[in-house]
Amino acid sequence: MGRYVKFLFTAVFFVFLFNSSAQNIVDEEESVLKEFQDTDQASQRFEVFFNSLDRYNVNSAYDWLDTIKIYLANAQKTQDTTASHLYRVMQAQVYNDLGEYDKSTALAMELYDIKDSLDADSQRIVLDVLDDNYANLQLFDKQIEIRKQKRELGLTNNVSFYDIYSNLGLYRKARNQYIMEVKPTIADNDSYGLAKYHSKVGNYLRLDDSAPTALSELKKAKAYLDVYVNDISTQKSESDIFESNLLKAEIEGNIAKCHVMLGEYEEAIPLLETSIETLNKSPDNKDQSEVVENTLYLAEANLQMDHFSAAKKYLDVEFDNISVLQTIKKNSLLAAFYDKVENYKNASIYYKRNERIKDSLSKKQSALIKQQLVTIVANEDLENSQRLIDEQKRINELARSEMKAKDERINLVFISLIFTLLGFAGLVYAYLKSIKNQRLIAEQKHIIENSLVEKDSLLKEIHHRVKNNLQMVSSLLSLQTKNTRSKAAIVALEEGKSRVKAMALIHQKLYQNDDLSVIEMQGYIESLINSVQSVYKKGGHNITITIDAEGTELDIDRAIPFGLILNELVSNSFKYAFPDNDDNGKIYIHLRKNGDQGYFEYTDNGIGLPEDTDERAHSSMGIRLINRLVNQLQSKLNIDREVEGVRFWFNFS
Template identity: 25%
Template sequence: MRFSRFSPFLYKGIYSLFLAAMASVALHAQNQQLEDSLLLQLRLAPDDTSRLNQLGKLVQMHLWADAEKALVYAFQADSLAQETGIPEEMARTKNYIGMCYYTGGKTEKAIEYYLLSLEQYEALHDTLYIGILYNNIAAGYQLREKHDETLDYYRKALSFFEQKKDLLWAANVTNNIANVYFFEGNLMKARDHYQRAYERFVELKDTTAQAYALKNMCNIYIKWRELPKAIDMAKQALALIDPAFDPRTVAGLKRSLGEAYLLQGKHARAKACLDEALSQSRTYLAREEEKAALETLSLYYETTGDHRRALEVYKAFASVKDSIFNQAKDQAMLEMLTRYETEKKDREISLLSTEKEINTLRLQQAQRQKAFFAIGALLLAAVASSLFFLYRLKQKTTRELQQKNRVIAANLAEKETLLKEIHHRVKNNLQIVSSLLRLQARHVDDAAAQEALREGQSRIRSMSLIHQNLYQEDNLIGVNVRDYLSKLTESLFYSYNIKPGKVHLQLDIDELVLDVDTLIPLGLIINELLTNALKYAFPGERCGDVNLKLKAVGPQLLLEIGDNGVGITAEAGRQNTFGRQLVHTFAQKLSAEWNIESQEQDGTQVRMLIPKQKRA
């Protein structure tokens, strides 16, 4: 059984569910740049309402091309709506989820969420969305081929839209009613309703909706064997619709063209169209379109005499058909719809009974008023006493809780102060060690020893900066890496007296906060590699660039340090220096993989991949 694009919630849903601003999104549904832009707007959104709006755009963007991704965004929107507690948003996001399940081929789950959304909209007395959900439930009945129930719900939906004077939704539901007549075999009545809907879409200048109506009429003319007219309509529809917006409808149109060409005996054209329809429907997980394409393709092979291939394709068609719909799903949908109808009738009966009871009580109240007044006074006194007791008890509990909170807060503040003091003292002790090394260097004549002492002083300074950041910031267990590396590189340039303009440093550091156990070895590695670049890459008057990059790649960190200096000679590359041993030791501590690429006069690049680091 095939459905048009309008069956689950109609093209109108794009307007009413996501607002008119969504039109530009639909035209670029496959544009990764646009998705990145929406995700950025989501992160920068100032409030929950704006975030819900951006999530709605992301749902609509993927709805027909990637239902699973759309469902992820729909559940995110629903979770956020639950947090806001706004009834309208909670109802709307339930409908989002139902729409995603429908386009993903899980109709029984779609019906479940449609009913949840309908109950909430009925409580809000939102007639527009009640009409939309009636339309969606009708689609559920239509899957079960319960045409009377389907028409009943579609007509209920149509009455709501006509009351609201919503011309586009009214036209959409008219198109859906035509679908029912089509599946009943009443083609003349179906054609009249399709034509009426198409004319309204033309008036409203809605080219996408025009394409859907033309597609449906095309299938009628194929049934009537008016094949040139059917082919012309299919081509008109393809010219109107954007494949990126709705690849499923394009697949359906290609299938219709394939069937028409097959009936004309144009087998090559038919095969090309059917292959394209099958490929596109499988690419976008459009199960209904895949089923229809396989059914027609089986007919093609049978017509051309390839009976073995026809049987293979028909088996694939039967498998897809079974996966879309089976008796268990049918029963589940029937139970959900029946339960909704029963509960609705029970509420109506309960309301009538309540009104009758109220009238009876009003008559009795006049006779019993005096007695009730006395009893009420006694009850009021008892309630007042109970409330006063509860109030005093609550006051006592609140005071005790506040006292405990003050004690906890004081203890926490004391521990934070102590921890900051520890970091402060560690930093001071490291500075003392650094100063001792500097004094020692002044009394050493050997240049190599002086250089070793200065390098040791630089390494200690790299650790001192970490503890300085810890006691100066509110976060006592983590350090902002970007700030830390800025200070570290500035210190190194100062220590090695790098003149302005000689070495240009380029930093590309993600906004990361790392714990001390990770940052100390990482800082020493960076200190060592930058020190080597500043000391050896640009001898004499040579100038150049040094690049430092630290990026988060999933759970891993990517460190790259490079220069365009003189590079490392083959002889120097074979030497196992203390600096290289230091880098190797700390890389092992971080379980990191690293390598050096260098050619003489062509610079040096060091790349290190650090797995699964703890972030504060």
């Protein structure tokens, strides 16, 4: 008997311990609501409610509504008017968060009628709630009146229309007005403001079916947001960090939607999942609407990739607040899902359900939207009225066309097998046609390649003939030298012959190259020096020549002047630099070209230039020729006499 008592006592103890632990967990999880309840004053509860970042993360809006109703009833019993007003403002906000816009509007309008008795914060919140309610109820004329009231109270600078245009589907008009109104107000160093701006512009582009351009804007927004987040010089509050995380989730969600529109489903899925996870923490209606939108896009991406179970999982998610357009999109995706799994009966049900919704929507909205358009035009600019109405007509025509297309699609579901066979036949035809096109492309490619080979052969032949002709000129000069007795004439003919050989060598290198457009200068300079040495048989063979031009290539327009300049400089060194002995003679040639800039340097350690070099420059053909060739390269020759021997150098492009 004692053993049973002991066992019972132990069981009771563990039950008590478990209940205590569970209670502690609940208390910890309900910290925001508990903080609200533990606060004594209505004004303090007001601050807790509106300053909490994620008041619905643990407790639902219905929990908050029940709690606020209790405090409101107590305040009314004690006839505490100020507290009653504060609780009713909170109540209006909760109804708005729940998507019960009619209830929220009725309560907010009661407060709006006594706004003079409310404090500034309460006035602002009531007007913001009414603004959001009228937007969701598509009562844009009333929304404009509320915005005018906000302007009169100094809560806003002007009455913006861009979000109203967006709600009407006029995304291009919304974008243009947003850019005109908002861009001038953002400082160049305001990274967060620029992130919000590019995010908004990118989203309008996405809604206007300009996914590639939208991606560019949204990536700019993400880059600016990264700069803001990583800027350690700016102090950020917990609220700032929370808002920046929500903005990041919104941007990534819109980037993912663009990827879905472009058929890039694998890139979209992880971005949509992380975006949904973050946005779920927000109490804002706009963010919750984004959660619905992102979930539908996530279902679409999985459906397109034939991940049927994942797609169905997201389509089966039940949302507390979903718009009519989102319901239509969800029905369309469900119909497409059942099409793919060949459950045509269910697919037909969802197609028909969408048609009924659209019929009802078009009847209700046509008169309403026309009225809203007239109101907006009257407030903004009368000269734009016809264009806006025409735009709305175009939207209605597109809607009717889409409805007609859906009707046809319902009929086509029952004969899908026939279309599948026709599609297969079309694919076979397209495949055969593509083979024929590939053959034609291959033939054209073969003809072009043959033409290019023939062109290269002709160019090589031309360079070969030019080289032969120049060699013939060189031979004629040699014959002329043998028949000339004047020493000066012989020297002049030998110099001319050397110059002709330098040019002939260029053409020889060209027709020997695979690339006919450039000459590899290291090999060319080596061949040129060998050619000059063959002319001056008695000198130059003991001189150490260093050539630093490895990897440098020049086109023919630059290579010929360089060849002639080198020919003159090496010839002068062989003739004059080492009159006594060339055993210790050294010549250094440096040539480099990086991009658009080049550098040339030539030095020898000979006896240097005579004192009257400047006077000789006017009479010496070699120096004059070098100067002209350097000018041809759009540069200026520099001569350095302070080093041992002589140094010539210049930059070129």
